[in-house]
Amino acid sequence: MRYTTAENDFEVEVTRTLQKWCVTVYQLPNRDILAQDFFPERWKALARAQDFIRLLNQRNKKENAEAEVEL
Template identity: 50%
Template sequence: MASPHRNERLQRRPAPTGLVVRNDAETYEVEVSKALNQWAVTVTSVADGRMICQDFFSRRWEAVARAEDFVRLLNRSEPPPGW
């Protein structure tokens, strides 16, 4: 009996999707999404929907790491040095 093809044996994983995270005060939203064949990190203001910044990465893990950095900065009670 022939063994099944590799694709038939393994379940296909769904493509990785983006995520949306808000800071603790829920004033800003940080989104990781697929855009222009890259991963985009977008920070928007929840109150007026204004885009604060956007950055693009070729790898999803880099975009998720940058999104976590943004949330960490937005959750600070004091501004970072130099602001």
């Protein structure tokens, strides 16, 4: 399962590896790995992936709001 940020600058992927669920955060377009975490249960991995996407999207909103204030 893959999630992408609103601006398509990051991607979060949930995969099954080593008898655990892996959450990997990639920076696009090169797919450089920024973070990786492992969970014993799929629902925990999916929840963490959604948390990463939410946080990354909030970061973009804050940067845009600060830029508008400076103008």
